[in-house]
Amino acid sequence: xxxxxxxxxxxxxxxxxxxxxxxxxxxxxxxxxxxxxxxxxxxxxxxxxxxxxxxxxxxxxxxxxxxxxxxxxxxxxxxxxxxxxxxxxxxxxxxxxxxxxxxxxxxxxxxxxxxxxxxxxxxxxxxxxxxxxxxxxxxxxxxxxxxxxxxxxxxxxxxxxxxxxxxxxxxxxxxxxxxxxxxxxxxxxxxxxxxxxxxxxxxxxxxxxxxxxxxxxxxxxxxxxxxxxxxxxxxxxxxxxxxxxxxxxxxxxxxxxxxxxxxxxxxxxxxxxxxxxxxxxxxxxxxxxxxxxxxxxxxxxxxxxxxxxxxxxxxxxxxxxxxxxxxxxxxxxxxxxxxxxxxxxxxxxxxxxxxxxxxxxxxxxxxxxxxxxxxxxxxxxxxxxxxxxxx
Numbered sequence: 001x002x003x004x005x006x007x008x009x010x011x012x013x014x015x016x017x018x019x020x021x022x023x024x025x026x027x028x029x030x031x032x033x034x035x036x037x038x039x040x041x042x043x044x045x046x047x048x049x050x051x052x053x054x055x056x057x058x059x060x061x062x063x064x065x066x067x068x069x070x071x072x073x074x075x076x077x078x079x080x081x082x083x084x085x086x087x088x089x090x091x092x093x094x095x096x097x098x099x100x101x102x103x104x105x106x107x108x109x110x111x112x113x114x115x116x117x118x119x120x121x122x123x124x125x126x127x128x129x130x131x132x133x134x135x136x137x138x139x140x141x142x143x144x145x146x147x148x149x150x151x152x153x154x155x156x157x158x159x160x161x162x163x164x165x166x167x168x169x170x171x172x173x174x175x176x177x178x179x180x181x182x183x184x185x186x187x188x189x190x191x192x193x194x195x196x197x198x199x200x201x202x203x204x205x206x207x208x209x210x211x212x213x214x215x216x217x218x219x220x221x222x223x224x225x226x227x228x229x230x231x232x233x234x235x236x237x238x239x240x241x242x243x244x245x246x247x248x249x250x251x252x253x254x255x256x257x258x259x260x261x262x263x264x265x266x267x268x269x270x271x272x273x274x275x276x277x278x279x280x281x282x283x284x285x286x287x288x289x290x291x292x293x294x295x296x297x298x299x300x301x302x303x304x305x306x307x308x309x310x311x312x313x314x315x316x317x318x319x320x321x322x323x324x325x326x327x328x329x330x331x332x333x334x335x336x337x338x339x340x341x342x343x344x345x346x347x348x349x350x351x352x353x354x355x356x357x358x359x360x361x362x363x364x365x366x367x368x369x370x371x372x373x374x375x376x377x378x379x380x381x382x383x384x385x386x387x388x389x390x391x
Contacts, residue, residue, distance in 0.1 A: 034284035034291070036062065041071040041090040043081040044269065046187070050208055050302040051269040054125060055094045057299030061292050076186070077157050079108055085274060086117065091281070094269040097160045100243050100316050105351060105377065106390050107159035110370050115359075116351035116377075118275040120320035122286045124267030126312055127305030129207040130223075130249035132263045133168045137220030139200050144172025144224055144233075152179040152201040153190040161187065165203045167241035171226060171233040195219060205268060206252025206261065207301045215253040223255065226263040237264070242389055243316050251301050267312060268302070273320055282322025290326070313337045318344035347386050354380035 040062070045051035052074055059070030073090060075081030078098035084090040093099075102109045105116035135141045141150065147169065154176075155161045169175060182199040184190040191210030193199040195217045204211060206223065215221040226233060228246045237244060244264040250257050271289070273282060290308055297303050304310070313319065313333065318341045327333040358376045363369040378388040 034066065034288040035280070036066045036068045036284050036288060037281070038067065039069045039071070040092070040285075041073060041084075042092045042094055043073045043075045043084050043090050044094040045081070045096065046074050046076060048209060050205060050300050051094055051096065053300040054269060054296070054303050054306075057296040057303060058289065060299075061295040062288065065292055065295070066288065078102075078160060079157075082117070082272075085272065086114075091273070091277065092122070092285070093272045095272045096268050096270065097164075097243050097266050099270050099272045101159060103317055103348060103351070104389070105355065105373065107163070108157065110373055111366065112359075112369055115355045115373075116348065118348055118352070119317060120273050120275050120277070120282075120323070121315075121317050122271040122273060122282055122320055122323040123289055123306060124270045124312060124315070125302055125305030126265075126267050126310045127207065127302040128249060128251040129205055129255075129302060130247055130252065130261050130263045130265045131164065131203070131205055131244075131268065132226075132249070132261060132265075133165065133201060133203050133224045134194075134211055134214065134253075135201050135222050135224065136194050136197075136214070137222040138218075139222075141200070141222070141224070144168055144174065147172060147201060148174060148178050150179055150201055151182050151199040152176075153193060153199045153203070154181045154183050155187060155190050156183055156185055158187070161190075161203050164241055164244075165201075167237045167239075167244065168203070168224070168226065170236040170240055171230075173236075205302070206249050206255055211253035221254050223252075223261050223263065225261065228262055239389075242387075245312070267305070267315065270317070272317075275320065277320065277322070279320070279322035279325065282320045283326050286323045286326045290330075308332070314340045316344070318342075318348065346384070347381070350380050350384045350386065351377065 042055055044055040052072065055072045059072055062068040062070050073084065081093050081095050082098065082102055085093045099119055101107050102117040103119050105114065141147060152165060166176060182193065184193055187204065188210060190202050191214060194202050195214055211221055243266045245266065247265040249255055249261040249263065252261065255261050289306060293306055314337055324333060354377045358373045361372060363372055374391060378391045381388040
């Protein structure tokens with residue numbers, strides 16, 4: 001029987017586990033303060049994005065509390081955020097769902113220069129927003145099925161956006177062939193295109209800046225719901241994008257406590273490291289972020305997602321052993337979560353073995369290489385009991 005791909009992650013609840021931990025008296029000695037270096041470097045999303053803003057706020061906390069200078073390097077796309085991590089130019093990346101694509105060696109990472117990456121998580125931000133599809137309100141579109149024949153934005157070199165759009169189209173029984181694809185060079189340009197009337201549909205974080213600009217424009221904004229009780233919709237969506245989880249957003253453009261959005265989301269940003277990153281540094285940084293959450297939680301609408309009770313430990317990318325040590329130490333890392341984490345690590349090992357096999361074939365043509373890799377990748381994952389997701 002195949003090991004199922006994680007379909008419905010849950011935000012970890014702490015009350016019973018913390019009680020068990022403290023009553024049991026299990027304690028481990030901690031240093032009086034996390035031990036951090038004088039300097040660190042992260043990559044993050046573009047200037048002005050919620051991911052960049054949160055990284056800068058965390059940097060301010062690290063400087064004040066630990067005299068650590070954090071250099072935050074904005075990246076225009078997924079490759080530009082992960083390449084400095086891969087080459088050792090930065091210590092961590094406050095990345096998006098492309099961390100998962102890089103782990104899988106798919107899309108822009110399915111090339112000879114990349115392949116599956118041994119990435120690990122420390123923490124993730126799981127805020128009160130969603131990652132969702134919006135339409136200009138003046139279109140009158142209210143469901144994904146209504147998108148047939150509409151102009152839908154496609155952001156070049158951004159599979160994290162485009163695959164997510166494809167998954168939501170599938171919710172309405174549509175594919176890219178059923179809509180008019182309009183290409184844009186970047187995320188901001190995509191939303192500007194909606195405002196300017198060049199396209200009707202876009203995808204993004206409900207709390208990011210561009211949706212608020214669309215809301216304030218003459219066209220207005222309407223987010224498309226993904227009803228949580230529509231199992232067929234979710235089955236089609238997750239078959240394409242297994243990293244989504246059901247979530248009721250209460251923050252974002254035209255979204256609030258009285259007007260929530262029933263749809264889906266995934267963690268953003270994700271604090272990502274290579275598996276080779278020093279475990280003591282990972283432990284200390286994870287501890288510093290958790291213990292000083294109050295110092296940066298109000299820096300950005302999405303920063304609330306770093307709270308301990310909003311952490312998702314059973315997602316689709318494994319956690320670093322240094323982070324696991326900290327989470328276990330404070331009593332929130334369970335045997336069930338650890339078993340899930342070990343399966344994710346095993347998946348990465350299967351992918352690494354598949355990569356060795358395709359590299360040994362010494363295929364020079366780029367397209368032939370990608371085709372061979374995707375075939376061998378699927379074969380190895382199938383044989384190991386994992387769902388390849390993409391073939």
